[in-house]
Amino acid sequence: MFMGMGRLILQVVAADGAVLIQDASVILSDENNVVLYEFTTDETGHVPEVELAAPPIELTEDPYATERRYAVYDAQVSAEGYRPVIYKGIMIFDQSTSIQVVNMHPLTENEVRDVEIVEIGYHALDDPVEPEQQPADAFISPRILREVVIPNNIVVHLGRPENPAANVRVPFIDYVKNVASHEIFDTWPEQAIIANVYCIVSLALNRIFTEFYRKRGFAFDITNHTSIDHG
Numbered sequence: 001m002f003m004g005m006g007r008l009i010l011q012v013v014a015a016d017g018a019v020l021i022q023d024a025s026v027i028l029s030d031e032n033n034v035v036l037y038e039f040t041t042d043e044t045g046h047v048p049e050v051e052l053a054a055p056p057i058e059l060t061e062d063p064y065a066t067e068r069r070y071a072v073y074d075a076q077v078s079a080e081g082y083r084p085v086i087y088k089g090i091m092i093f094d095q096s097t098s099i100q101v102v103n104m105h106p107l108t109e110n111e112v113r114d115v116e117i118v119e120i121g122y123h124a125l126d127d128p129v130e131p132e133q134q135p136a137d138a139f140i141s142p143r144i145l146r147e148v149v150i151p152n153n154i155v156v157h158l159g160r161p162e163n164p165a166a167n168v169r170v171p172f173i174d175y176v177k178n179v180a181s182h183e184i185f186d187t188w189p190e191q192a193i194i195a196n197v198y199c200i201v202s203l204a205l206n207r208i209f210t211e212f213y214r215k216r217g218f219a220f221d222i223t224n225h226t227s228i229d230h231g
Contacts, residue, residue, distance in 0.1 A: 002053035002071055004094025012045045012077055012102045020045035021104060024079035028052075031072050041079075049097075057094040060185040069093070069185065070123065077102050084113060089120035096186050124183045124226050151208060157220040160228065161213060167220045176200055183226075203229065 012024040026047050028037040039047035052073060059069040070091045078084040082104040090100050107113065154172050159165030170178075176197065184196045207213065207222040207229065214221070223229045 002055055004054045004056045005051050006054040006071070006092040006094055007049055007051055007097040008073070008090065008092060009049050009097060009099045010047050010075060010102065011100075012041050012047075012079065012104060014082065014104050014106060016103060017101065021079050021082065024077055024082075024104070026102075027076040029074050029076070031074070033074075036073075052092045054092045054094040057187050060093065060187040068126065072120075075100065075102060077104065079104060081106055083107055083116050085116040085118060087118045087120065089122070091120070091123065093185065093187055123185075125185065148205075149209075150205075154204060154208065154222060155220040157213075157218070157223045159223065160225050161216075161218055161223055172204070175204065179204075 008028075010026060010028075012021045012026065013019060014021055020043070022041055022043050022045065024041040024045070026037075026039045026041060027035055028039075028050065029035045036052070037047075037050055041047055052071065054071040055067060055069055059065045059067060070093045072089045072091060075087045075090060076084070077087070083106070085102060085104055087100060087102055090098065092098050105116070151172050153169050154175050155167050155169050156175065157165055157167050179200050180193075180197055183200070184193060186193065188196075204222060212221075213223075
């Protein structure tokens, strides 16, 4: 039995946020498939903000806690003209507000309405790993800039560098937000969060401007592998 409460803001969009989907059906359920809420989205694609049970906040600040520090919920979404989708594993923390954007894809003519499953996955702090030793030649010949330059985008390899996997180009700020949300807890003290975000940004910029991977023949800037980069 959870003793804490968190909140969820959920929005349904298409075209990566360019289209706001009104009148979409949203069913929220817990990990035991018990339906908790049923909503229809408004003109902005939002459903009403809801409260959901979560483990107590003290667990997120206890490095020796063995219990999961958050609750997970699923969102089943359907809308006319779009492929139905289920987002599984939406994380809810005590005394925090989670924001989940559900991105739907339009159906083409005669396309079967198969349900798309989006697995959010576990939090990196559930099973922390030790960083791997990097090759010595990876740190030579850095590119020296006269001032800090933040790129608009970063290319992420969805796997280990030596393994075949997709490369995705994402906005740099979205990459930082995604890594932070999976590597730290937002219930930590503000200064701890700021320090971790500085580390995330610093490593990402290092990978880009030293051409850490590109000078080794790879067509990406960083990987999503936690033991190599920060996920």
